[in-house]
Amino acid sequence: MELIVILNPSSGNRKATSFYQDILRPFLEAVEIPFELLETETNGDGERLGRKLRARWDEDTQSQQGGSENVVCAVLGGDGTSHELITGFYHDLFRAQACTSLDTNSSQPPRLEIIPIPMGTANALFNHLHPPGFIPPTPESTLESQLVDKFISTEQDRQNLSSVLSYLDHRRTSSSSTSASQTNRRSSTLVSLPLQKTSIYAAGQEDPIDSFLSHIVTSTALHASLLHVSETLRNDHPGLERFKLAAEKVIDVEFEATLRLFPPPPLTSSASSTASPAVSTPIELFSPASGKFHPVPSASSGVFLQGPWAYCLASTLVTRLEPQFVILPLLERIPPKEGGPGTADLILVRPGRGKAVREAHKEEDRRSQWQGRVRKALGGAYRDGKHVDEVLQDPIESPEGGAEPEGEVQVYRCAGWEWTPTRTSELSHLVCADGAIHQIPDGGRAVCQVVGGLEQLVWVWK
CATH class of the missing domain: 3.40.50.10330 (Probable inorganic polyphosphate/atp-NAD kinase; domain 1)
Known part of the structure; x- marks a missing residue:
């Protein structure tokens, strides 16, 4: 051909x-x-x-x-x-x-x-x-x-x-x-090009009502919402500026959802005639203090995290969304192990993890603190991805037992995640796959997982 x-x-x-x-x-x-x-x-x-x-x-x-x-x-x-x-x-x-x-x-x-x-x-x-x-x-x-x-x-x-x-x-x-x-x-x-597959489920259903692939990013919360809003600005602002204009319209939104992270599948070795026992691979969380990923204790069902959320975006390959916007620098700085299980890096921004947001009593004060934390977190992406190295300065609870301090943003390395909106807000129900916007029905959920077996199927010329 x-x-x-x-x-x-x-x-x-x-x-x-x-x-x-x-x-x-x-x-x-x-x-x-x-x-x-x-x-x-x-x-x-x-x-x-x-x-x-x-x-x-x-x-x-x-x-x-x-x-x-x-x-x-x-x-x-x-x-x-x-x-x-x-x-x-x-x-x-x-x-x-x-x-x-x-x-x-x-x-x-x-x-x-x-x-x-x-x-x-x-x-x-x-x-x-x-x-x-x-x-x-x-x-x-x-x-x-x-x-x-x-x-x-x-x-x-x-x-x-x-x-x-x-x-x-x-x-x-x-x-x-x-x-x-x-x-x-x-x-x-x-x-x-490693791929992610996202499936949308209606409330109480075990079979998906829609499934789709993504090769660049899969996201919810602010990223999905600003792309959704930016389409209304395309005619007047066809360039990158429309994304920044759209972001200003949704930067103070608190996206309510439960997030579950999935661990990578166990690794097995068949190099010998007798296969080795499966070795579990943990979910990992990046520590800005040590500059390394560390295992996260989890059950077989995964790790459950609660919002509200500002930002939730995952990729298996892409580090930057714009020439100067390096949102997932760890994919290059600490690349996933070759031959290991398929994983994606998932970046999360939860401003409510800081005291300044949690202890704000007036709505306008909370909104101001929320916006400030989001701007700080994402602003570091324009400084060659420095946002992942920032330590959270005002955690609700201080680290105990010599535990390392948390990051201002959180970067998990996992096999996938499940997003279950807990509010009827339309924006909390949006999922973005490479820029295409999909809707989660009320009471439903979205499940995104790295697809195995396709590592040699889709390629891109550099």
Whole structure:
């Protein structure tokens, strides 16, 4: 299957079409990379295109007419466009199912490779892969280097095509070499995308009413709410500023919910003929005092935490949501162990853990203290993720028995979490998956878990 170009003309500042016509198309034609253009037509249409590509792959495989192992898509859009593409492409795996791992007895689904071209608003995935200071690859071929200079006139356009240039470099080297160095180069520019699966349950129901995947972030509380509110501002404020405007509208909201954290599954070793006993893996909490993660005592049912909450967001990979907003720095600073159980980092902000909020007697005083704690907690994300290193200065209870002081924010490393709203407030019932907003029904809950068995399925070109 040839390269597929997914174009979302409505993404971000609506510059994707002109970028394709003026830069990407003539460049791909000049370097002789065959491609097919698929364009979204309505909001959410990326899922339809994902289903279309999957159906085509299935037909090619069944007819034995060269069904490719990989499907490669250059995505001219934002995080939402790639989210829709993945959701549609793998719609048969988890939709309306309670499972959280790939069925290894079923036929292996195709591998999807994404080449991100950042035409969205936040472009969190692209910004994670290409942080400030990233230098785009330079073609080794003189001719290709000349073509880059001809069609890519600005440094910003060159940055936007970083992943395309990596893919181009791979195509050139793979056609002329099968050496170990070529394999190493591919592994350094192709990154696995661990996925999270979220299921929405109605009150008293054991089967989900909806299930969806996310490859960037899953969130509730302030992050989900500001994205929900920001959609009403998109026409007048298509850029990043609309997120800050939306945040001001919900920064003082106290999101009431019960949160349950799930421990990673036990690890087993089958290296010998006799499998080793399963080894339990604990939920971990980061300590700013020691700069390390420490195990959290928990029952098999997990760890239960009470709100009210300001912020709740999880990711398996992405450290930053904007170029300067590093919300989950520990994914890079202390990366999860290779070969270990699938985990996500979950960041929580609970201003009520401090005396200043808890002991405020007047509503306006509590609201002022609440806002101040939220601004301080999230403001550190704009200082290269320093918020995770701040110690809570006024805990309700002082640490006992030599226990380390708590952080201003809490970062847990776990296999998943369950969010059960305890109020009828609409905002407490919102769940965000890669920017797509979903609703928890009254009395219902959302369960988000890292999906096992998909580590080698979805990849992104760096």
